[in-house]
Amino acid sequence: MHKAMRMLPLCLVIVLANAGCGPGGTQSAAGSTVRPGQSAEATTPVDSVLLDPDQSQEATLPEVVASVGERTITGEEFRVAMARATHSPMGLPGANTMPEEDQRMLLDRLIDTEVVLALADQAGIQVADAEVDELMAQQKQYFESQEQFQEALASIGMTEQALHDAIRDGIAQRRFVEQKTQDIEVTDEEISSQYEELKAQGRLxxxxxxxxxxxxxxxxxxxxxxxxxxxxxxxxxxxxxxxxxxxxxxxxxxxxxxxxxxxxxxxxxxxxxxxxxxxxxxxxxxxxxxxxxxxxxxxxxxxxxxxxxxxxxxxQTREEIEEPLRDYILDQKRQEAVDAMVAEAREEMDVKVLYLADVSPEPEAADAPEAEPAPESQSENEEAETS
Missing domain, CATH: 3.10.50.40 (Chitinase A; domain 3)
Structure with a gap:
């Protein structure tokens, strides 16, 4: 079932957790390059994703696990995303183990991300290289050297170019959402209602x-x-x-x-x-x-x-938390608007899921055929004939 899409914040940890799902070609586990429009039928062995750590046999993922139009999510990208989502070190046997239901949710979020990026492309959203470079520089300042920065990226299966692309995607997502939700407002009544609800729950x-x-x-x-x-x-x-x-x-x-x-x-x-x-x-x-x-x-x-x-x-008084409450309600309303846009777009876009295929939105159930009248029993027929 389709889950709510969550946007990609522009901080290193979250960006890294969602990176590698852009439209550019990426290296698969087998070393081949997957590019937009390439056939998604082949499969290639990747590290175990479902097996227990002590099992030695390999599981397989499709070379491409899903696509949204010309945008692809590769099996390698999905494997790395699972490792990050579970905070598992890369390269260890069984490190990427994740329950199947969690895999479904993760893949669904990655698909939603690709849908938003496709919508951003359609809307003409552009991100300047200078913006990305500035954020890259901010991330690097937390490391003592370029070598240490590269080692940190490698430890989570990422290259500097992949991080660069992920930051660009994050900016594009944020800009698209801001553009499409700029007219959403929060009323004083909504703030008061939220305040009273939180107060009654003892959360203030x-x-x-x-x-x-x-x-x-x-x-x-x-x-x-x-x-x-x-x-x-x-x-x-x-x-x-x-x-x-x-x-x-x-x-x-x-x-x-x-x-x-x-x-x-x-x-x-x-x-x-x-x-x-x-x-x-x-x-x-x-x-x-x-x-x-x-x-x-x-x-x-x-x-x-x-x-x-x-x-x-x-x-806490209403006045103290009015602005945080306003921001919270605004975020919720924006998220609802984005969820609706994504759900509608997924119905119209060419979304293909090649792994855990029931992640994609379920088709509406066809109307059940009308039941035929039950045949009369033999005893009923006999009663009718003797009456």
Missing amino acids: QRPDDTADVAHILVKVDSEEQQAWDDAKVKIDAARKRIVDGEDFGDVAGEVSDDPGSAARGGAYPGTPRGRMVPEFDNLMFEIPLDTVSEPFKTQFGWHIMTVTDRHKAGV
């Missing part, structure tokens, strides 16, 4: 005081005083840039060594009291709002922080 309780904090970390990995002195110079320079008028988030994205927050401007919204190390936690609830702290040390290095808001423990 804030157990601890929280702070909306952002920080910049200059990490120190050495006990040498010179390393700490150098880091202090760097954090002082970052603070001066902000005090002189630069945006805190922009400087954090450029300078901070904290991989958990740098990409989002150093932000840790809604951080509960007691979650961070003491030096950080205490200052988070002391400094005036919307100011930049003086540099301070923790075991990780030198920091500066800013706090934009604080919230007391208790039930």
Whole structure:
């Protein structure tokens, strides 16, 4: 049965989990190249996908497991997608084992992705190389070297070109959805209704005081005083840039060594009291709002922080979560619109499923023929004749 399609977020982990399903040719497990329009009838051995880890025989997947028009999903791409979905290391016997029902759901999502990309192509959605290159550069900054980056890609069965293509597809999907759902709005009544529903379910309780904090970390990995002195110079320079008028988030994205927050401007919204190390936690609830702290040390290095808001423990008010609720409802309405578009498009597009074939939308059941009148029993006939 057709499942709801979920869009491809533009972060490395999710992009990698959905990569390799674009229109370009890719290498199959047997080394042959599968390209749009190529016959999808042949099969080629690939690593086991259904067998237990201790079984040595090989399973087979079709060379192409599904196609949407000229776009194809190869058996190798599907095998790699299963490994990523199960967080399995590539190349280990039995690493790609996945229950058949989960395979059906995964393949269905990949088909939906191809449908959206086909719709984006039809709508003339274009993605500039510069956009993709910028996101690629952001991903690489989390690795110490190009070699380490390549090793990380190889560990999940991906090349740099495949990641490049996946990022491009992700941008195209997002842009298409934004274009087709730009007129969708969220009313105050919908927000109030959602708020009351969540409140009644007890899901708006804030157990601890929280702070909306952002920080910049200059990490120190050495006990040498010179390393700490150098880091202090760097954090002082970052603070001066902000005090002189630069945006805190922009400087954090450029300078901070904290991989958990740098990409989002150093932000840790809604951080509960007691979650961070003491030096950080205490200052988070002391400094005036919307100011930049003086540099301070923790075991990780030198920091500066800013706090934009604080919230007391208790039930969150409607005003506090109005914008997150609006975004949540908007996402839901957009998703419903996309699901409807995908379902309609799948009926019209040339979707072929060559593996787990009942993944594709089930045809409507034909009207059942009218039942013929039951023949009269012999006793009934005899009664009629004697009456």
